[in-house]
Amino acid sequence: MERIGEAEFAVMEVLWDAAPLTAAEVAERAPVDRRWSMATVKTMLGRLLVKGVLTHEEDGRRYLYRPAVSRDDYLAQESERLVDRLFGGRVTPLVAHLAQRDRLSPRDIAEIEALLKALKP
Amino acid sequence: MERIGEAEFAVMEVLWDAAPLTAAEVAERAPVDRRWSMATVKTMLGRLLVKGVLTHEEDGRRYLYRPAVSRDDYLAQESERLVDRLFGGRVTPLVAHLAQRDRLSPRDIAEIEALLKALKP
DNA sequence: GCGAAACGATTACATCTGTAATCACGAACT
């Protein structure tokens, strides 16, 4: 899967939330703090099409855009990239790191424990 | 902390592994598959200095470079960025995701469980 | 029918990144 930038990701988020949408609808729903012009949104949509992570179907004179990859697949790709690049492909060091850095609340710990327990055969 | 690219990260890895080093030494120890020219290594070192993630001290006519941020701090920053951006800042969904994607071996699970147990008061 | 609005497509442009050549200068060799 092709890599996408942060702004492109913001567009994907809109479409993962609701699809299919027209370009104008995407623009409406884009994060307000980006203050995108319609032109910018259209550029993003065009590039995402080229990258193959979006598809579009004709709807009269305009297009309806929808994701071609699932958010889950995208998350998987990015997570694995990080784990591979920074933690030698091992998940444990990542969790250890987050734990050490106080990114785990007691509730997180409980949740993760439950989750792991459920995984065991 | 300023963001750094992947090639820049490769240079940092060299210096996290051994420091201080001269530019020539960094070039020697750089990943072979990169096939970097000296010029490239020097560009990287220069940019990393500007970004403030390296420091250098004079050693006669050349410099000795050393990291200005710890690898741990860098990992923390990048991990948190990913967790924030993709998982709403919650670690649990990330672990859940990795688990679902078969990125966790039974051994991983055991290790993480031990790790979490140690965290509890 | 005609001007304006709506669209997609094309082009533009600055910044960042990866890769590198070239420059300037002092040191070392011969």
Added chain:
DNA sequence: AGTTCGTGATTACAGATGTAATCGTTTCGC
């Protein structure tokens, strides 16, 4: 002393990215 060599600094350049203006059509209101 003159030439080469190691070193940092400057400049170059292509591709990706973020942001946007402009162009060419088509359609819609009037």
